[in-house]
Amino acid sequence: MTKSAATMKSGVVDEAAEEPPSLTAIVNEDEEPPSIAGTARKNRFFNHTSGELWNDWKWHFRNRITSIDELVNFIPLSSIEQERLKLVTATYPISITPYYLSLINPEDPHDPIRKQSIPSFDEIALAGMGFEDPLAEERDSVLPGLVHRYPDRALMVLTDLCPMFCRHCTRKREWRHGGWVRTPGEIEAMLRYIRKNKAIKDVIISGGDPLTLSTHRLEQVISKIRQIEHVDIIRIGTRCPVVLPQRIDDELCAMLSKYGPIWLNTHFNNPNEITPESAKACDQLLRSGIPVNNQSVLLRGINDSVETQLKLCKGLLKIKVRPYYLFQCDEVQGTEHLRTSVETGVKIIEGMRGHTSGLAVPTFVIDLPEGGGKVPIQPNYILTQTEDDLVLRNYQGRFFWYRNPKAIGSSGNGRKNDKRVQETVPVEAFPVAEPVMT
Numbered sequence: 001m002t003k004s005a006a007t008m009k010s011g012v013v014d015e016a017a018e019e020p021p022s023l024t025a026i027v028n029e030d031e032e033p034p035s036i037a038g039t040a041r042k043n044r045f046f047n048h049t050s051g052e053l054w055n056d057w058k059w060h061f062r063n064r065i066t067s068i069d070e071l072v073n074f075i076p077l078s079s080i081e082q083e084r085l086k087l088v089t090a091t092y093p094i095s096i097t098p099y100y101l102s103l104i105n106p107e108d109p110h111d112p113i114r115k116q117s118i119p120s121f122d123e124i125a126l127a128g129m130g131f132e133d134p135l136a137e138e139r140d141s142v143l144p145g146l147v148h149r150y151p152d153r154a155l156m157v158l159t160d161l162c163p164m165f166c167r168h169c170t171r172k173r174e175w176r177h178g179g180w181v182r183t184p185g186e187i188e189a190m191l192r193y194i195r196k197n198k199a200i201k202d203v204i205i206s207g208g209d210p211l212t213l214s215t216h217r218l219e220q221v222i223s224k225i226r227q228i229e230h231v232d233i234i235r236i237g238t239r240c241p242v243v244l245p246q247r248i249d250d251e252l253c254a255m256l257s258k259y260g261p262i263w264l265n266t267h268f269n270n271p272n273e274i275t276p277e278s279a280k281a282c283d284q285l286l287r288s289g290i291p292v293n294n295q296s297v298l299l300r301g302i303n304d305s306v307e308t309q310l311k312l313c314k315g316l317l318k319i320k321v322r323p324y325y326l327f328q329c330d331e332v333q334g335t336e337h338l339r340t341s342v343e344t345g346v347k348i349i350e351g352m353r354g355h356t357s358g359l360a361v362p363t364f365v366i367d368l369p370e371g372g373g374k375v376p377i378q379p380n381y382i383l384t385q386t387e388d389d390l391v392l393r394n395y396q397g398r399f400f401w402y403r404n405p406k407a408i409g410s411s412g413n414g415r416k417n418d419k420r421v422q423e424t425v426p427v428e429a430f431p432v433a434e435p436v437m438t
């Protein structure tokens, strides 16, 4: 039996429990067992918390679960598990918002929300594998908090605070520093650098999660970026629509809508994260003129099947979020147990392409070590290729000849015969390459 948060944290308790606004027209919870409807989900752990508090992002932030001793009030853990997880959190801390906790089925040790938020002993048992900073972000920092790797883009890391510590995070090395926010002086130095570098057209504000900052503080930064003439677009990287959707409130949306074009990238990994609350957050952003794209990470036991990815990506389209990237999980220390083979990702894309709308198929990418950049990986559909012809394989495994056009005026490669589809070509006739990088 779990104990309600209300009994743990007096002063935040309000007896008048209300249902938060729901978007049941968009997400029909009845269709999605074993997830349960919003009120029941909230009340499972937080039955004494009012709807007003439940809708207040600051309440969720203040009441994050940050220790194993707190966690055990909600999720059954044996005493051995508790001791082991305390060893893990000494290296990699825990932080879970009440909202995200409410998505966990406490009876299921393989729950995909649980795996993303509750530590695993493997984080330290396999810590010898991987790197602290596999993408060499620190090497490419030109100033504290400013990464300038590509000429036309700059990344501003404003804080290392996050509402939830995702167990697969690429920047989990930062968690140990205890939560910092860039000072006004540091932010001004970053802005000066961007003003001087006219090649920078795209500024990405990230973290940590930048939406942990107050709206007022964010506006101080965003308004100054918008005044820089050569900056075309601003991008915000945040997981708030998924782990703290209450953060996407009227005040934030009204502020962001003044400084467009702003694009927002978020991070749904599993269909159980698509709830009325997260749908409402994305809808509010879209209505404020902010396109929302999704960057998910391929994770073992969380979304590493065609079925789960199809459900996730179709669900995202229903809430008008574009599945943009599916990342191979970076080679980060403390995440090896969640990493899958590259072939798993290729097979997933193969199982999606042609079987659903292209809009629902993300680009599978590896972010190369040492700052090598993102490389798209996809199934190989070109079986053989000459200057004149290609033989292509479609999603059903059928083979097609395709004439390769040449520039007008060069000696032609006109169609040689009428037989364009050949279904009887033996597979052995073609060297089917391993997944290619394009």
Ligand code: SF4
Binding pocket: 161, 162, 164, 165, 166, 168, 169, 170, 171, 172, 207, 208, 209, 238, 239
């Ligand atoms: S929200 Fe992003 S930066 Fe924060 S812990 Fe999760 S993955 Fe890492």
